Amino acid sequence: MQTFDQYGPNYRDVVQRAIDFAGLEYEFFVKAKARIIKQLATRFDRAADVSLLDVGCGVGILHDHLGGTCARICGVDVSEVSIEAAKERHPDFEYRVMEGNQIPYPSAAFDIVSAINVLHHIDPEARRDFVLELKRVLRPSGVACIIEHNPLNPLTQLAVLRCPFDRDAHLLRAAQANRLLEAAGFANVRSNYFLLTPLSSRAACRLERWLSALPLGAQYAAVGEHRGGDSDELAPAEAALPS
Numbered sequence: 001m002q003t004f005d006q007y008g009p010n011y012r013d014v015v016q017r018a019i020d021f022a023g024l025e026y027e028f029f030v031k032a033k034a035r036i037i038k039q040l041a042t043r044f045d046r047a048a049d050v051s052l053l054d055v056g057c058g059v060g061i062l063h064d065h066l067g068g069t070c071a072r073i074c075g076v077d078v079s080e081v082s083i084e085a086a087k088e089r090h091p092d093f094e095y096r097v098m099e100g101n102q103i104p105y106p107s108a109a110f111d112i113v114s115a116i117n118v119l120h121h122i123d124p125e126a127r128r129d130f131v132l133e134l135k136r137v138l139r140p141s142g143v144a145c146i147i148e149h150n151p152l153n154p155l156t157q158l159a160v161l162r163c164p165f166d167r168d169a170h171l172l173r174a175a176q177a178n179r180l181l182e183a184a185g186f187a188n189v190r191s192n193y194f195l196l197t198p199l200s201s202r203a204a205c206r207l208e209r210w211l212s213a214l215p216l217g218a219q220y221a222a223v224g225e226h227r228g229g230d231s232d233e234l235a236p237a238e239a240a241l242p243s
Contacts, residue, residue, distance in 0.1 A: 011058055011059050011061070011082065011085075012026055012059075012061060014163065014164060014165065015163065017162070018159050018160075018162040018163035018164075018166075019159050019162075022155065022159070022198065023198070024198055026061075028198070029195065029218075029219075030061055030062055030064070030065060031065055032194055032195055032219075033062060033116055033147055033219075034062055034065035034066055034069075036145065036147065036194070036221050037052065037062075037066060037069065037112065037114060037145070038066070038069050040112050040143055040145060040223070041069050041070055041111075041112065043143070044111060049071050050069075050070045050071055050072075050111045050112065051070060051071060051072040051073075051074070051109070051110045051111050051112070052066070052069070052070040052072065052073050052074065052110065052111070052112045052113075052114070053074045053075070053076065053103070053105065053109070053110040053112070053113045053114070053137060054073070054074070054075040054076075054114050054116070055075075055076055055077075055098075055103060055113060055114065055115045055118060055134065056076075056077055056078075056115055056116060056117070056118035056121075057075030057076060057077050057082075057083075057086060057095065058077055058079070058082050058086070059082050059085040059086050059089060060075055060085070060086030060089045060090050060093070060095070061089075062116065063075065063086075063089075063090050063093055064089075064090075070111075070112070072094070073090075073093045073094070074093065074094040074095070074096070074105070074110070075093065075094070075095045075096075076095070076096050076097070076098045076103055076104060076105075077095075077097065077098060078097070078098045078099075078100070079097075080097050083095045083096065083097050101122070101126060101129060101130045101133055102133065103133050103134075103136070103137050105137050106137070107136050107137060108136075108137070108138065108139045108140070108228075109137050109139070110137055110138055110139065110142060111138075111139055111141075111142045111143070112142060112143055112144075112145065113134045113137055113138050113142065113143075113144050113145070114144075114145045114146075114147065115130075115134060115144075115145070115146050115147070116145075116146075116147040117147060117148060117149065118130075118146075119146060119148055119172060119177065119180075120148060120149060120166070120169040120170055120171050120172060121168060121169065123170075124170060124172075127172075127180055128180060128183060128184065131144070131146075131180045131181060131183075131184045132184050134184075135184050135185065135186065135226055138226040138228075139226070139228075140226060140227070140228035141225065141226065141227070141228075142225075142226045143223055143224065143225050143226070144181065144186060144223065144224050144226065145221055145222070145223050146177050146180075146181070146221070146222040146223075147219055147220070147221050147222075148171070148172060148174075148177060148219060148220060148222070149169075149171050149218070149219055150173075150174070150193060150215060150217055150218055150219055150220050151171035151172070151173060152173065152215045153215075153216070153217065153218050155218060156218045156219070157171075159218075173215075174191040174193070174215065174220045174222060175191075177191060177220070177222035178190070178191055178222055181222060181223075181224035182224070184224075185226075185227075186224025186225060186226060186227075187224065187225045187226075187227040188223075188224065188225045188227075189222065189223070189224040189225075190222070190223060191220050191221060191222035191223070192212040192213065192220060192221055193211075193212050193213070193214065193215055193216060193217030193219070193220045194208055194212065194217045194218075194219060194220065194221065195208075195217045195218035195219050196208050196211055196212075196216050196217045196218075
């Protein structure tokens with residue numbers, strides 16, 4: 001997996017140059033992902049006590065848009081430079097450096113675990129173990145959320161080609177992400193596509209909801225529920241996907 005140490009605080013600018021052809025700001029894409037995490041958090045009855053772990057958090061840009069979403073927000077990344085930048089960006093949140101694919105937290109520590117644009121940097125042979133590690137740190141009835149580029153979208157393919165730290169990328173389809181979650185023992189696995197339009201209006205969000213099953217969006221979210229115990233706190237994972 002690439003460490004991103006050479007990019008550090010310049011991460012946002014590097015991504016912005018890769019997507020400039022689309023005429024959109026990087027924050028447009030970040031906010032779309034933040035909406036998914038926020039909706040996942042609302043599925044818990046004890047919303048005031050929900051904990052989130054963002055695996056592959058980078059410099060913590062996503063967390064700019066998650067204030068008040070969860071009682072506890074933590075992030076881990078293999079890049080020490082990125083983690084230091086994240087700590088400076090969000091001193092109230094908790095950040096730790098990962099060693100390989102080992103998450104530096106005890107088992108059953110979080111309600112939501114996200115891995116956003118991480119799996120395409122992991123060797124395909126190691127992905128199953130990585131997803132099992134996501135499950136390990138989840139509490140019973142917690143949810144894992146994998147967000148990835150949609151390789152069926154030509155504009156996504158172009159953005160990946162233009163991004164220097166995606167040179168090692170091995171994009172995976174939504175069906176592959178679903179199978180990884182299912183193989184790890186997750187239940188109610190489902191994926192939805194998003195970023196179908198360059199708009200964020202209410203009408204555009206409705207359109208995305210109607211078309212979310214079609215492989216048209218720039219990215220997709222695959223969600224699975226950890227059914228290791230009672231699941232009264234959480235509605236089925238398919239109800240927690242973006243709308």
